[in-house]
Amino acid sequence: MATPRESDADAIEQAVVAERFRTTIELHAVGLRLMRVGLTRRFPDESEQQIDQRIESWLREQPDHGPAFVDSTPARCRSILGPMPEQAA
Numbered sequence: 001m002a003t004p005r006e007s008d009a010d011a012i013e014q015a016v017v018a019e020r021f022r023t024t025i026e027l028h029a030v031g032l033r034l035m036r037v038g039l040t041r042r043f044p045d046e047s048e049q050q051i052d053q054r055i056e057s058w059l060r061e062q063p064d065h066g067p068a069f070v071d072s073t074p075a076r077c078r079s080i081l082g083p084m085p086e087q088a089a
Contacts, residue, residue: 032055039051046054 035055035058036051039054043051
């Protein structure tokens with residue numbers, strides 16, 4: 001049986017983990033909003049649905065290896081998101 005101190009330490013650790021998870025979810029949401037703003041500026045003539053499709057495509061195409069392995073080179077981004085407007089012509 002856990003002592004009161006161990007129970008307190010477990011409760012504190014659980015609270016810290018929960019707060020970190022909440023922060024992760026909030027940062028993900030902020031990142032999606034930033035991506036939406038950037039795509040809206042980059043493709044001003046596209047509908048909200050088209051922007052949503054670009055975001056969904058970008059999310060599906062990301063590797064599952066963590067940030068150290070994400071290929072965010074301009075060529076990779078163009079292959080997923082499409083050319084910059086001045087390159088579209």
